[in-house]
Structure formats: C-alpha cells, structure tokens
Amino acid sequence: EEKAASDAITCAKQFLQNIGRRATPEMARTMLVSLGVNGWNKHTNMDLIRLKIPTAFDQYLEDAATEIAMNPPPDLDEDLRMDLTHLPAFAIDDASTKEIDDALSVEILSTDDDGPIHSRLRLWVHIADPSRYISLGSPLDKEARRRGTSIYLPTGTISMFPMSLASGILSLNPGEVTCALSVGMMLDDSGGIDEATPPIITPSLVKTTRLTYDQVDLLLDPFCMVDNEGGSSGVCESVENAIDMSIETAVESLRQLQYISEQRLQWRMDGGSSESISSYELPDMTVKATQSADAIDGWEIDIYAKNVFAANRIVTECALAANEAMALYGMTHGIPLPFRGQEMDEVSDDEINMTPAGPCRSWLAIQKSRPSQISTNPLPHAGLGLDMYVQGSSPVRRYADLALHHQIKSHLRGEKLPFPANDSDDDLGDTAATVIGIARKAALVARQLERPANDYWLKEFLQRKGTETTQVVVLSGDRWKDNVYKLFIPNFGAIFSYTSTTSLANGQQIDMQSRTLSELI
Numbered sequence: 073e074e075k076a077a078s079d080a081i082t083c084a085k086q087f088l089q090n091i092g093r094r095a096t097p098e099m100a101r102t103m104l105v106s107l108g109v110n111g112w113n114k115h116t117n118m119d120l121i122r123l124k125i126p127t128a129f130d131q132y133l134e135d136a137a138t139e140i141a142m143n144p145p146p147d148l149d150e151d152l153r154m155d156l157t158h159l160p161a162f163a164i165d166d167a168s169t170k171e172i173d174d175a176l177s178v179e180i181l182s183t184d185d186d187g188p189i190h191s192r193l194r195l196w197v198h199i200a201d202p203s204r205y206i207s208l209g210s211p212l213d214k215e216a217r218r219r220g221t222s223i224y225l226p227t228g229t230i231s232m233f234p235m236s237l238a239s240g241i242l243s244l245n246p247g248e249v250t251c252a253l254s255v256g257m258m259l260d261d262s263g264g265i266d267e268a269t270p271p272i273i274t275p276s277l278v279k280t281t282r283l284t285y286d287q288v289d290l291l292l293d294p295f296c297m298v299d300n301e302g303g304s305s306g307v308c309e310s311v312e313n314a315i316d317m318s319i320e321t322a323v324e325s326l327r328q329l330q331y332i333s334e335q336r337l338q339w340r341m342d343g344g345s346s347e348s349i350s351s352y353e354l355p356d357m358t359v360k361a362t363q364s365a366d367a368i369d370g371w372e373i374d375i376y377a378k379n380v381f382a383a384n385r386i387v388t389e390c391a392l393a394a395n396e397a398m399a400l401y402g403m404t405h406g407i408p409l410p411f412r413g414q415e416m417d418e419v420s421d422d423e424i425n426m427t428p429a430g431p432c433r434s435w436l437a438i439q440k441s442r443p444s445q446i447s448t449n450p451l452p453h454a455g456l457g458l459d460m461y462v463q464g465s466s467p468v469r470r471y472a473d474l475a476l477h478h479q480i481k482s483h484l485r486g487e488k489l490p491f492p493a494n495d496s497d498d499d500l501g502d503t504a505a506t507v508i509g510i511a512r513k514a515a516l517v518a519r520q521l522e523r524p525a526n527d528y529w530l531k532e533f534l535q536r537k538g539t540e541t542t543q544v545v546v547l548s549g550d551r552w553k554d555n556v557y558k559l560f561i562p563n564f565g566a567i568f569s570y571t572s573t574t575s576l577a578n579g580q581q582i583d584m585q586s587r588t589l590s591e592l593i
Contacts, residue, residue, distance in 0.1 A: 097122070114369055115361070115532075117225070119521050125223070129215070129234045136212050137234040140205050141241050147204060147251070149275035152484060156254055156276045160317055160325050161198055163244050163280040164288055164387050170239035171222065171231065171468045172246075173200045175280040176390050178328040179256070195259070195332050197394035198252040198278045200468050202233070202242040203477045205251075208490055212237075217505075220514035222469040223521055226361040226373075226529045232469060242468050246282035247316070253477055254278065255394040259332065263339030270404075271397035273480060281315045281322070288383035291323050292330060330382055333389035340392075345457030346416070346441060349424055350433030353380045357565035359526045359533075373533045377565035391465045392456060398480065399460040403450045407483050408493035409462050409476055410511035413451025414444045427548075428579030431560050435547040435567075446511050448493055463511075472511040479507065530566055531593040537586035544589070546580040561589070568592055 085095035093099050097118050104112040120127065129137075147153065159177040177196035206213050216232045223230040231238045244250050256272035257265050265271060283291075315322055341348040355377035364372040402409035417440045427433050441455045450460035467474040478490050491507045534542070542561060550556035550569070559570045559582075570592055576582075 115227075115371055115528075117227070117521075117525060117528075119524055123517060123520060125230065125517065125521065126219075127230055133211060133215055134234055134236070136210070137237040140212075141237065144205060144241065145207065148485065149204065149481060153251070153275040153277055154254065156196065156198070156252075157249055157279040159196060159278070160321065161196070161244075161278045161280045162288075162322075162326065162329070163246060163282050164285060164383055165282075167284045167286075170229070170235065170243075171200075172239075172243040172280070172282070173466045173468050174198060174387075174391065174394075175244050175252070175278060176329055176386070177278075178325055178332070191258075193259075193328060193332065195257045195329075195390060195393065196254055197257075197390050197465070198244060198254045198276060198280070199394065199465055199477075200242055200244050201251040201253045201275065201477070202237075202467050202474055203481060204275075205237075205241060206233075206474075208478060216474070217471050217510070220471050220510075220516070221518045223518050225522065225525045226359040227525075232471060238468050244278065244280045246280050249277055249279050252276045252278045253481065255397050257393055257397050259335060262342065263335035263337075265393065265397060265400065271400065273398065273401050273484070275481065275484070281317070283315075285381070285383040285387075288326060288386070289381045291319075291326055292382050326386075329386045329390065333382075333386040336389040336393055337385065340457035343457030344416075344454060346434075346437035346455045348457070349419060349437040349440070350429070352430045352434050354431055354434045354438075354560070354567075355379045355562075355565040357526060357530070359529050361529050368536060371532075373529055373536070375530060375533050375564045375566075377561075377563060392458070392461075394465055395462050396458050396460065398464045398476065399450060399458075399462040401480065402462065403460060405483055407479050407489065408448045408491060408507055409479060410446050410472060410507045411448065411450045412444055412446055412453060412461050412463060412511075414453045414455045415442045416440045416454040417442065430579075431545055431562070432547055432578045435558060435560070439548070439551070446508055448506075448508060470514060472507070472514045475507050475510050527593050530564065531590045534586040534590035534593065540586050541583040542586045542589055544582050544584055546576045546578055546582070548578055549576070559592075566593075 084100060088095045088099055088103075093103070101112065101114075101116060101118060105114055105116075119125075156177070159179055161175040161177045163172050163175040165172065175198045177198065179194040179196060181192055181194055206216070212233065219232050222232045222238075233242060239245075244252060252275070254272070254274055254276035256274075258269040260266040260268075337347065341351075347353075358376055358378045360374045362372045362374075363370055366372075399409065399411060401407070402411070419436065419440050424433065424436070427436050444453075445451060452459050453461040462476060463470065464473045464476040464480075467477050475491060482489050491505065491510075493506075542563070544559045544561050547558040547560050547567065550558065555572055557570050557572055557576050558567060560567050
C-alpha cells in the first residue's frame with residue numbers, strides 16, 4: 073500500500089512537470105478545482121486526504137452505535153455505582169460543545185461555620201463513562217483506538233465515536249441521569265489534596281446542569297446579577313430555563329467552585345508552576361469556517377481570542393485536581409497509567425522582572441518549558457506544579473483517557489488490568505497495547521491537522537482584510553536566530569515568527585497591514 077501511494081505521488085508530480093506546472097500539492101489542488109472535479113474546492117483540506125483521515129463512520133459502526141443506544145449492555149459496575157444525583161452538577165463548556173465530558177459539584181459535609189471552609193466542602197469532578205457502554209475489543213472500541221482522538225478543525229469536528237453516541241448516551245447530557253466516573257476530593261489548608269482524606273474514585277450516577285462559560289462568568293459577576301432598578305437582570309432569565317434549581321442555589325455552588333479553583337491555582341503557583349512566572353494566560357485562537365452562499369468563496373470565517381476568565385479557571389483547576397487524584401490512585405495501588413511529566417529551565421527573578429508583564433511573561437514561561445514525557449512511573453510536572461499527573465478527564469474525546477478509565481475501573485472491580493505495564497509501543501490493533509503506546513501515539517494525527525488548518529484559515533482571513541491594520545505585540549526575540557521575533561495578535565490569539573531588519577523590544581506594539589501579516593503565517 074505504501075509503495076502504491078509513493079508511485080501515485082511520483083506519477084502525479086511527473087504529470088504536473090510534463091504540462092509545465094509546479095509539482096506541489098497546492099498546484100494539484102488548483103488544477104482539480106479549475107477542472108471542476110466533484111468534491112474539490114479552493115479550500116479542500118489536503119492534509120485530510122494525504123493522511124487518509126476518515127471523516128465519517130462506516131455504516132456497520134453507525135449501526136453498532138444505534139444498537140448500543142437502544143439496547144445498552146449490562147453495567148459491569150452496577151454494584152459499585154454511587155448515586156450522586158442529589159448533588160448539583162454543572163457541565164460548563166462552550167455553547168457549541170456536543171461531547172460533554174465532565175461536570176462539577178461541591179458537597180457540603182458540615183454546616184459548622186466555625187471550621188475552615190475547605191474542611192466543610194468536598195469537590196466532585198464527574199467524568200463521562202464511555203467504558204460503561206463500549207467494550208474493549210469491540211468494533212467501536214477498535215475504531216476509536218485507531219482514530220486516537222477527536223479532531224477539531226475550523227470546518228467542523230471529526231469525532232472519535234459516532235456523534236450519535238458521543239453527544240448521546242456517552243455524554244453527561246443535562247437533565248438526564250447519566251453514568252460517570254466521579255472523583256471526590258478534600259483540600260488541605262494550602263489547597264493541595266488532603267493526604268488525611270484519600271480521594272474517592274467511583275463509578276456513579278449524576279444529573280447535570282448545562283451552562284456556558286459566558287453564563288457562569290456573568291452569574292459570578294455581582295454587577296450583572298441585578299438591573300439598574302434593583303431587580304433581577306436578564307442574566308438570570310437567560311439561565312433559568314437551563315437549570316432545575318434556584319438562581320441563588322446555582323450562584324452559591326458556583327462561588328464555592330470558584331473559591332476551590334482559586335485555592336488550587338495558588339497552591340500550584342506555590343509549587344513553581346508556569347503561572348508563578350506569569351499569572352496571565354495567553355488566549356487560545358478559535359477559528360470557525362462555515363459554508364455560506366453569501367460569503368467570499370462560499371465560506372464565512374470567524375476568528376477570535378478565547379480569553380481566560382473565572383469559568384475557564386474553574387473548569388481547568390478542577391480537571392487538574394481530578395487528574396492529580398487519579399495519578400495518586402494509580403501510584404498508591406501500583407496501576408500502570410500514562411503518567412505525564414515536564415521539566416522547566418530555571419528562571420531568575422531578574423529575568424522575570426526584565427520581561428514585560430502579560431503576554432511576554434507568559435511566553436517566557438512557555439520558552440522555559442521542556443517537552444513533556446510519558447512513563448508508567450510517576451513524574452513531576454513542573455509546568456503544572458504537580459508531583460504527578462495523568463490525563464483522564466476527556467474519555468469521549470481522547471482514547472488514552474478512555475484506556476486510563478479501563479485500568480482504574482478494572483482495579484476497582486478486582487479484575488485483571490487490560491493493559492500491561494511495560495513502556496513499549498505495541499501494535500495499536502492489539503487489545504493488549506500498552507497505555508504508554510496509546511498515549512504517545514493518540515494525538516499525533518490531531519497535531520498534524522489542527523494547527524495547519526487553523527493557520528490556513530487565519531491566512532485566508534487576513535488576506536480578506538486587505539490593507540486594514542492589525543495590532544501585534546512583540547513577545548520575544550528568537551533564542552537561536554538573529555533578527556527573528558515571535559509576534560502575538562491579541563485580537564485573535566495567534567503567534568507567529570517575524571524577521572525584522574530593525575531591532576524590536578519585548579512588549580512593543582506594532583500596527584501591520586493584514587495582507588502583510590497573512591504572508592507571515
């Protein structure tokens with residue numbers, strides 16, 4: 073198959089050269105579009121074709137998904153599954169999210185106002201439990217393992233499971249009693265997981281309430297909760313239909329989650345996390361490309377920086393705490409898990425103080441971070457400020473997280489662990505592939521697709537803006553190349569390299585023509 077593909081590429085290059093054209097993928101696409109070949113257009117994603125990424129599921133897999141939804145298999149964890157439906161559980165995510173992986177609760181353990189607040193609260197992180205429905209070695213399991221992860225492109229999501237499952241019975245859908253793997257944690261005085269009260273990890277039943285990041289941020293803002301005449305604001309009205317509790321109860325729970333997230337962040341910073349260098353977090357770039365008959369080339373492009381506010385911090389800190397708790401459980405019980413570690417180069421106070429606060433210091437923290445490592449032995453993660461860390465909070469989207477769930481749940485049931493302990497990269501078609509091999513390979517394809525696709529549509533977006541100016545900020549000079557700088561576009565969250573004939577200062581703001589910027593992406 074590889075030889076046939078190589079021969080086909082050689083033949084295509086030779087054909088282009090014979091007709092006097094450049095032998096490049098872009099030229100091949102241009103010809104196919106100009107010839108009106110069915111299915112090809114100016115914006116066809118060549119990487120999807122080159123890497124042979126399936127964008128749909130075979131009918132037998134869709135049929136298997138339908139069968140599972142209509143006739144769920146027996147619950148292997150029925151005797152262990154804890155009923156937590158009495159706890160308000162908030163699934164906080166973007167409005168467009170379909171795969172609902174997690175939800176958050178706070179359990180009140182005591183009403184004694186004299187004790188410290190952390191001793192009266194237990195944080196619960198409820199994680200979707202696809203292993204409840206997807207058996208190891210089944211066709212759907214093999215396909216999910218082959219895909220490795222859901223892929224998020226500007227033009228849409230290529231899900232790891234058929235979307236009828238991923239957004240259906242596998243998700244923690246609001247208003248329904250759904251299966252989860254729940255992690256309950258008590259915090260100590262400093263914000264770390266309390267060693268005197270080991271975390272609880274249990275299969276569970278939960279009933280979630282869906283809120284967007286924007287709704288949570290508004291509910292946590294006291295100035296948005298009342299109108300100018302002292303009555304309830306429109307914010308309350310916008311969420312009343314989404315919740316099955318009073319606004320006051322929801323806000324109280326969210327404030328408790330906010331308190332916990334602030335304690336956790338400070339604890340990680342005290343442990344030397346990247347946030348100890350800069351509390352500002354560079355925003356992610358969000359790119360959406362939507363087909364529209366009224367738009368240029370039939371595509372409408374929307375790009376914006378996804379800034380971090382209270383709701384994002386709540387979700388991030390609670391997920392990190394749950395992942396740390398699962399790592400602790402794995403270490404304590406000797407379970408082979410894909411522990412993730414990272415080292416950071418030392419940074420002096422002088423170096424921090426000489427770097428402008430904000431984006432430049434955040435970039436400094438990134439520069440000081442070394443590539444992450446994966447091992448079955450616990451490793452410190454300096455970037456997160458954690459002694460040990462695993463990823464297990466997105467099993468509907470990442471197969472490595474699902475494999476981790478299989479390991480932990482098999483141990484809870486007293487069964488043989490499905491994945492061996494050695495660190496070899498076994499054949500992913502084998503159900504006995506190691507958790508390390510799965511974790512190392514799972515995101516390779518996503519990395520090959522997501523960044524290039526975002527850059528492509530950013531380039532197209534900037535070209536359309538023409539001579540309109542866009543502000544950029546100089547993050548730093550390149551450590552290895554003279555006159556090369558990293559620039560940041562605050563409005564979009566984009567970072568790119570730029571060669572300048574003049575010296576630039578960190579933090580310097582520059583107005584550049586959008587079309588000129590597009591040529592640098």
